[in-house]
Amino acid sequence: xxxxxxxxxxxxxxxxxxxxxxxxxxxxxxxxxxxxxxxxxxxxxxxxxxxxxxxxxxxxxxxxxxxxxxxxxxxxxxxxxxxxxxxxxxxxxxxxxxxxxxxxxxxxxxxxxxxxxxxxxxxxxxxxxxxxxxxxxxxxxxxxxxxxxxxxxxxxxxxxxxxxxxxxxxxxxxxxxxxxxxxxxxxxxxxxxxxxxxxxxxxxxxxxxxxxxxxxxxxxxxxxxxxxxxxxxxxxxxxxxxxxxxxxxxxxxxxxxxxxxxxxxxxxxxxxxxxxxxxxxxxxxxxxxxxxxxxxxxxxxxxxxxxxxxxxxxxxxxxxxxxxxxxxxxxxxxxxxxxxxxxxxxx
Numbered sequence: 001x002x003x004x005x006x007x008x009x010x011x012x013x014x015x016x017x018x019x020x021x022x023x024x025x026x027x028x029x030x031x032x033x034x035x036x037x038x039x040x041x042x043x044x045x046x047x048x049x050x051x052x053x054x055x056x057x058x059x060x061x062x063x064x065x066x067x068x069x070x071x072x073x074x075x076x077x078x079x080x081x082x083x084x085x086x087x088x089x090x091x092x093x094x095x096x097x098x099x100x101x102x103x104x105x106x107x108x109x110x111x112x113x114x115x116x117x118x119x120x121x122x123x124x125x126x127x128x129x130x131x132x133x134x135x136x137x138x139x140x141x142x143x144x145x146x147x148x149x150x151x152x153x154x155x156x157x158x159x160x161x162x163x164x165x166x167x168x169x170x171x172x173x174x175x176x177x178x179x180x181x182x183x184x185x186x187x188x189x190x191x192x193x194x195x196x197x198x199x200x201x202x203x204x205x206x207x208x209x210x211x212x213x214x215x216x217x218x219x220x221x222x223x224x225x226x227x228x229x230x231x232x233x234x235x236x237x238x239x240x241x242x243x244x245x246x247x248x249x250x251x252x253x254x255x256x257x258x259x260x261x262x263x264x265x266x267x268x269x270x271x272x273x274x275x276x277x278x279x280x281x282x283x284x285x286x287x288x289x290x291x292x293x294x295x296x297x298x299x300x301x302x303x304x305x306x307x308x309x310x311x312x313x314x315x316x317x318x319x320x321x322x323x324x325x326x327x328x329x330x331x332x333x334x335x336x337x338x339x340x341x342x343x344x345x346x347x
Contacts, residue, residue, distance in 0.1 A: 007179035008126035010331055011136070012073065012168030014066025015298030015338025016059050017048040017161070017285055027158055038158045039283075043261020047161025047286030049146040057087045059164035060097045060142035063294070063338075067138060067166035068101070070334050076168065077134035079108040080125050082117030082141040082290040084319070085148055086110060089200070097140070107134075114195070115257050115318030116185075117141055117290035118165070122314075122326055123183050129171050140166040143289035148197060150217040159260070160218075161286035165294025165338065177308060178331030182243030184236050185324040191228065195220040195319040229263050232323040233315045234270040241313055244327035248273055253306050253330075257316035258282035258292045267315075279305055292316065298338045301330075308332040 023046040024035040039045055050059070060081055068074065079101075081094035094108035113120040118141030125137035142164035149156045172179055198204070199215030233256060241248055254277055256264055261282055268275040279300040288295055293314050300306035308330055315325035 007172055007174040008129040008137075008169040009172035009176060009180070010167050010178040010328065010333070011170045012067040012069070012071025013166070013294070013298055013301060013333050014063050014068075014070055015163065015165040015295045016062035016066065017163040017288075017295070017338050018050045018054060018059065020049050020051055021046050022049050022161075024158070027154065033154050033158070042159055043282050044158065044286045045283045048163060050144050050162050054144070055087045056083050056085045056142045056144045056164070057093045057097050057100070059144065059162065059291075060093065060140045060166070061100045063142065063164035063166040063291075064097060064101050064138055064140050067168050071168035071170075073136060073168055075103060076106065076136040076138045078106055078125070078128055079103065079138045079140070080111055080121040081108070082111045082113065082121040082139075083143055084112055084114045084117065084289060085143045085145060103138075113318060113320060113322045115259065115287070115289045115292060116316040116320070116322040116324050117318065118293045119314060119316045119324035119326060120185060120322070122167070122169075122180065123185055123324065125169050126180050126183065129169060136168060136170045138166060138168055140164060141290035141292070141294050143291050145218065145287070145289055148218045150214065153217065155222070156218060156220070159287050161288050163285055163288035163291040163295050163338065165291045165298055167294060177329045180326055180328055182240040182327040183324070184240040184243065186232065186236065186322070188321045191321045192319070194224050194228065194321065226260065226263060228321060229259060229317040230266045230270060232321070233257070233317050233325070234267050236323050236325040237267070237271060237313055237315050240315075240325040240327050246311055246327065250311060251277065251313050252310035253277055253279055253300065253312045255279045255293055255296050255300065255306070255312060255314045257318070258285065258296055259287045259317070289318070295338050301333065302338075306330055
């Protein structure tokens, strides 16, 4: 692969959300909260959730299939799946997704960086291409946070939704549209307690301690997470744009992790750029964790907000703590909206 050392280039895009919609009105029917309170605090009006029996892998297969169709590809050389809600604790979900897509005995593995997972997976896939280990790579971000939320925690249920998004990367030249330019990653393990699932891991199991009911659900210290998300994403965006040689005022679109509408506005203010340049669809899908950025891309492309030639910066923040960003000039792709017809009824 003579071009492998050049750049990894986006060649396909696809997204999938399950058909079941949970609106704010649906939530307030069973919880002691106000419909407008949810929207004013989060910017979310509805989210999609999987039906009983569905899984992260189901959504990943659908998003992957759409990305492959967008790229006009039937096969790839590797698959990287970003998720924090695998179908099983062990083994990884990616090999089964590859099998269901008919991709053969390719290398396939999971990446766990919570909401930053897709950005980490992009960087990993780009490295595989640069090293010549793989020619084309399918990168999927998929999560079903509805399965790890406390049914009684109305704040968490109001924030998160389920979904999957995917891109196909191929080797190419750094100067062509779609090439991943600046990539920046970071983490801070000293703040790992801010969000996550306390129980179920090796530390709790080896201690022989009983698992409390609340320890199996995802928790988050919202105020501290908000502060860290704004600081980390804004700094990462600046560094990545600079690495790409772009002044911030020349960036056409910012596609950030759709965690909270107020976070998006705060990052825009901190960067000194108009919030209108920030792609936003959190109102319709909520926080879909590792799926958030590719779903926002798919929605932005389908809606005409992201067009070929646009300078785009992707950025995300998640548990770990982790954060990352990527710059690229958007290529011409065929991509449909992420909420098309379902191919598996149990989604």
